[in-house]
Amino acid sequence: MNVDASEHKLILAAQTGDHEAFSELTRRHAGYIYRVAYSVLKDQGEAEDLTQDAFLICFRKLANFRLESSFRTWLSRITVNLCYDHLRRKRREGVLLGKMADRETAVAKDWVSRADQSMELKNAVRRLSDTHRAVLVMYYELDLDVKSVARILNIPVGTVKSRLAGARTTLREILERG
Amino acid sequence: MLCEQIRNLFNDYLDGDLRPAKKRTVDSHLSQCSQCREEFEKMKHVDACLRREVKFMFEEIPVPEGLLERITDRVDRAGYRTSFFQRLQPFGRYTGIAAALLVFAAAYGLFHQQFGGMPFANLAADRPSRAMVENAGPSGTIGGLSEGAATSLEDSAGPTASAGGEEAEIQDRDVILADSNLTNKPKDTRVGGTANTAAGAPEPIEQTEYSTLMKTGQGAGAAVDTTGALKQASPPGAGIMSGTEVTAEPVAGQGPGSNRETVPQISTRGTQPADQELISELIAVPDSGAQLDYADGSAGSDGVPLWPDYLPAGVKLIKVDRWGAAVRLNYSDGQSDFFIEESPAWENQAAAPGLTVGKALRINNQDALLQNPAPGGGISLTWEQDQHVITINGNLPEPELIKIAESF
Structure with missing residues (x-):
């Protein structure tokens, strides 16, 4: 039985109330979903909270899951949406007030000019702002297309594309500097 | 088409966002122009490196120990509810x-x-x-x-x-x-x-x-x-609800063990500064000497900020009611009165009795029900957001009511 088929069975079982099946789904995807949350939030505590929230919502909404997309993608989307709700609330509460745009510019400028290429690449990706990082993770890791990324993040498609293009340009500069 | 124009399409090409006709144009050009082909290969290489780095970064994120158990525990505790x-x-x-x-x-x-x-x-x-x-x-x-x-x-x-x-x-x-x-x-x-x-x-x-x-x-x-x-x-044995009820009225059926002294409790996420003074007065606990710390937001019912970002000009918070995990904020500008009520979604039986039929709307990407007039009078708008049911009810113009709702 391949992974998809067994997962399909698990999902169907969980949808009928099989708690063990849901536990198995949780075991399979908890780490991944935590990483999705952490990729966006960059805070361990918040990422774990949101991961728990995501699984709770998943549990409650599982009956509505139509198996049209992969379970992991569906759960990832729930998680990313939760992360963005969370960030929006934090911004509203003043924690990130108005800093996002400045930070993005500063990080983008700071991205270049590093010595060790490997470390530089890692740092470049790691030091991206929340919004840039989320775009890259959703596009490259979650394999979502630009329109889906834009829809989930509630930003224009052009913004998603410019962030991808900007990341490529910067990375290319690093690679060519060698 | 010039090479430069073709190269400007490379990012769209890699994004998978090129229309078929343009994609064919680019492919055709690449098959004839070795310089552009080389440039495109570099771009593809960069894209592959970026993908790899993002995936590395992702996989290197350490997962906290015990995460699975905590998720399971959380779902066990709450999931069945x-x-x-x-x-x-x-x-x-x-x-x-x-x-x-x-x-x-x-x-x-x-x-x-x-x-x-x-x-x-x-x-x-x-x-x-x-x-x-x-x-x-x-x-x-x-x-x-x-x-x-x-x-x-x-x-x-x-x-x-x-x-x-x-x-x-x-x-x-x-x-x-x-x-x-x-x-x-x-x-x-x-x-x-x-x-x-x-x-x-x-x-x-x-x-x-x-x-x-x-x-x-x-x-x-x-x-x-x-x-x-x-x-x-709270005196020992007192029947005090969690939360605020600023104005308490005797109600039939009150047992001897009950205590009508009310204990205010206010979440102040996003508190409107103009109302701070009034809120401070509202939360003063008579005879107890205790004053709740509402500034840290710890007393909220849960997740969603209780306070909208928008309120019509001149409107002030005049009273806060609280029962269980639900909160009702009563506002007035002397002419218009309305309240905002928030309760956890799993308690929404208490919020629902007045809802029968109405107009379906979307508020903050959620289904909402607008009743004009509401069964109890005025206009009522109810929607679920972040696992809470929020209701705004009062004699406000409909657009104003919606504007308040959308500012949550």
């Missing part, structure tokens, strides 16, 4: 509302039987669940609407079920703060206002799958909030 409305969703969009109406009717009838009746208008105006729970007599009778609804529909225990015991069981995230075995992250500790212990008759609470839904604030003679300040302000 599917909201009443959610369980009705498969039967239609507004079936839950219709069912809530029936629940309300049933609970009202049972309440009449239990307490000898209270005028319907008073029920609507004074939030029966608050009145009932707060005034639960020493016999341990639960007369509140939500409790009545919960027990009659979900426990089949009827409104006279005893609900005492050393500790009222509460599930979902609210209870996590009370569980020393779990993580003590900020989120888990900020919801002190919703966890209650019941100090009353030591009878066990009936624990069916959904029976614990409505147990907050429920106790035979007393329900004492676990918030430190509340404990401090």
Whole structure:
């Protein structure tokens, strides 16, 4: 039985109330979903909270899951949406007030000019702002297309594309500097 | 097409966002132009490196130990508590509302039987669940609407079920703060206002799958909030609801174990500065010497900020009511009066009785129901956001009401 088929069975079982099946789904995807949350939030505590929230919502909404997309993608989307709700609330509460745009510019400028290429690449990706990082993770890791990324993040498609293009340009500069 | 124009399309090409005609143009050009082909290969290489780095970064993120157990525990505690409305969703969009109406009717009838009746208008105006729970007599009778609804529909225990015991069981995230075995992250500790212990008759609470839904604030003679300040302000054995009721009115059925002293509790996420002074006055606890710290936002009902970002000019907060985990903020500018009420989605039986039919809207990407006129008068807008049911009701112009709602 391949992974998809067994997962399909698990999902169907969980949808009928099989708690063990849901536990198995949780075991399979908890780490991944935590990483999705952490990729966006960059805070361990918040990422774990949101991961728990995501699984709770998943549990409650599982009956509505139509198996049209992969379970992991569906759960990832729930998680990313939760992360963005969370960030929006934090911004509203003043924690990130108005800093996002400045930070993005500063990080983008700071991205270049590093010595060790490997470390530089890692740092470049790691030091991206929340919004840039989320775009890259959703596009490259979650394999979502630009329109889906834009829809989930509630930003224009052009913004998603410019962030991808900007990341490529910067990375290319690093690679060519060698 | 010039090479430069072709190269400008490379990013779109890699994004998979080129129209077929343009893609064919690029492919055709690349098959003829070695320089552009080389450039495109570099771009593809960069894209592959970026993908690899993102994946490396992703896979290197350490997963906290015990994460799985904590998720499982959380789902075990809260997952079975599917909201009443959610369980009705498969039967239609507004079936839950219709069912809530029936629940309300049933609970009202049972309440009449239990307490000898209270005028319907008073029920609507004074939030029966608050009145009932707060005034639960020493016999341990639960007369509140939500409790009545919960027990009659979900426990089949009827409104006279005893609900005492050393500790009222509460599930979902609210209870996590009370569980020393779990993580003590900020989120888990900020919801002190919703966890209650019941100090009353030591009878066990009936624990069916959904029976614990409505147990907050429920106790035979007393329900004492676990918030430190509340404990401090609460005399032993007092039947104090968690939360604020600034204006308390005597209600029939109040038992001797009840205490009409009210303890304010206000979440101030996004508090409007103009109302700070008034709020400070509102939360002063008479005779207790205790003043709740509302500035840290720890006293909120949960997740969603209670305060909208937008309010019409001249509007002021005049009164805060609180019962269980629900909060009602009453606003006025002297001419228009309205209130904003928030309650956890799993308690939405208490918020639903007035909802029958209305206009479906989308508020903050959520389904919303607009009633103009609302059954109780004015205009009413209700929607669910972040697992809470929020209702705005008053004699505001419809656009203003929607604007307030959208500012949450």
